[in-house]
Amino acid sequence: MQQIASLTRAEFDERARGLPSAGKIAGAIYRQALREGRFEPEKHVVGDVAAATWRGRFALTVPAARCHATESGATIKAVVELGDGLEVEMVHIPMGHGRHTLCISCQVGCKMGCRFCETARLGLLRPMGAHEIVGQLLVARRTLGWAFERVVFMGMGEPLDHPEVLCQVLRVLTDPGGLAMPHDHLTVCTVGVVPGIERLGELGMKRLNLSVSLNAANDALRDELMPVNRRAPLAELQGALAAYRQRANFQLGVNYCLLPGLNDSREDARDIARFCAPLGRVLVNVIPYNPGNAPLTRAATDDEVTRFVVWLREEGLRVRRRVTKGRESMAACGQLGNVELRDGRRRLPVR
Numbered sequence: 375m376q377q378i379a380s381l382t383r384a385e386f387d388e389r390a391r392g393l394p395s396a397g398k399i400a401g402a403i404y405r406q407a408l409r410e411g412r413f414e415p416e417k418h419v420v421g422d423v424a425a426a427t428w429r430g431r432f433a434l435t436v437p438a439a440r441c442h443a444t445e446s447g448a449t450i451k452a453v454v455e456l457g458d459g460l461e462v463e464m465v466h467i468p469m470g471h472g473r474h475t476l477c478i479s480c481q482v483g484c485k486m487g488c489r490f491c492e493t494a495r496l497g498l499l500r501p502m503g504a505h506e507i508v509g510q511l512l513v514a515r516r517t518l519g520w521a522f523e524r525v526v527f528m529g530m531g532e533p534l535d536h537p538e539v540l541c542q543v544l545r546v547l548t549d550p551g552g553l554a555m556p557h558d559h560l561t562v563c564t565v566g567v568v569p570g571i572e573r574l575g576e577l578g579m580k581r582l583n584l585s586v587s588l589n590a591a592n593d594a595l596r597d598e599l600m601p602v603n604r605r606a607p608l609a610e611l612q613g614a615l616a617a618y619r620q621r622a623n624f625q626l627g628v629n630y631c632l633l634p635g636l637n638d639s640r641e642d643a644r645d646i647a648r649f650c651a652p653l654g655r656v657l658v659n660v661i662p663y664n665p666g667n668a669p670l671t672r673a674a675t676d677d678e679v680t681r682f683v684v685w686l687r688e689e690g691l692r693v694r695r696r697v698t699k700g701r702e703s704m705a706a707c708g709q710l711g712n713v714e715l716r717d718g719r720r721r722l723p724v725r
């Protein structure tokens with residue numbers, strides 16, 4: 375049985391070959407599945423037998439979801455239940471002027487072990503299939519009624535841990551026969567998985583957005599905060615990012631979670647500037663740390679964030695201070711993967 379949400383339109387057509395009226399109705403079935411989250415072949419063919427033939431070859435599993443918390447400002451976190459009962463989280467983030475971004479997960483848990491991250495405390499339970507990752511968009515629209523224009527791969531799990539799955543998801547989301555998302559409405563956020571960055575470059579989606587979670591710009595500190603750095607130190611990551619540039623006006627996002635007392639010194643600001651220097655156009659997003667259930671440090675004060683932003687600007691960097699959205703409901707960056715999910719881990723078999 376093939377999950378429709380894991381296929382591009384061309385792949386769907388290919389696999390539908392020989393089914394009743396395939397040449398006439400495949401496009402409509404695919405479009406309805408991806409845009410409305412419905413697979414209803416009986417509405418397109420005459421007779422139960424013909425419909426059953428379609429159902430025998432394809433399935434569309436739209437996961438269940440429940441909103442976990444809502445707060446002022448309307449950042450909403452939802453828990454998405456996958457077919458085997460394991461759960462991931464996604465977040466609906468208001469961006470102003472009525473626009474929204476959907477932040478989705480790529481894995482159940484994560485093996486990367488970043489020390490400031492709640493998801494890391496879950497460990498990796500299992501990767502997600504392409505249809506499960508795409509399924510988050512379907513459930514967001516169909517079940518939760520969320521509207522969104524942009525998608526960021528910044529929820530639970532490192533998206534480039536399984537680059538082939540991510541590349542397939544990107545192909546499906548941008549396929550004109552289905553969701554038809556513009557490439558520049560998608561942002562992949564990585565902690566710096568170098569082979570994954572190289573694979574993403576080969577995909578050739580020139581307008582795709584890429585951001586890297588830097589969080590420390592010297593190897594000693596980054597080794598400590600983000601174990602991925604022991605495999606691919608900063609010089610290697612810098613080389614991969616410099617080689618990635620897909621278009622002349624490409625702007626790399628550099629995310630920097632500000633951890634008071636750990637990575638917020640004047641020297642840290644200089645290190646960031648040195649790291650970014652060969653990377654062309656860069657926008658540094660300073661993200662105040664969100665203390666979770668086992669905080670690494672405290673939250674930065676407004677004055678501390680402002681001071682660091684000023685230092686970065688003195689170094690000639692373009693900087694955006696990220697407003698923390700969703701901290702009260704544990705829906706903010708680095709806070710996905712809560713106690714409830716950890717309890718779920720104990721209840722459910724790990725594959």
Ligand code: SF4
Binds near residue numbers: 487488530708
């Ligand atoms: S920050 Fe991202 S890559 Fe690091 S542990 Fe958390 S989910 Fe995984």
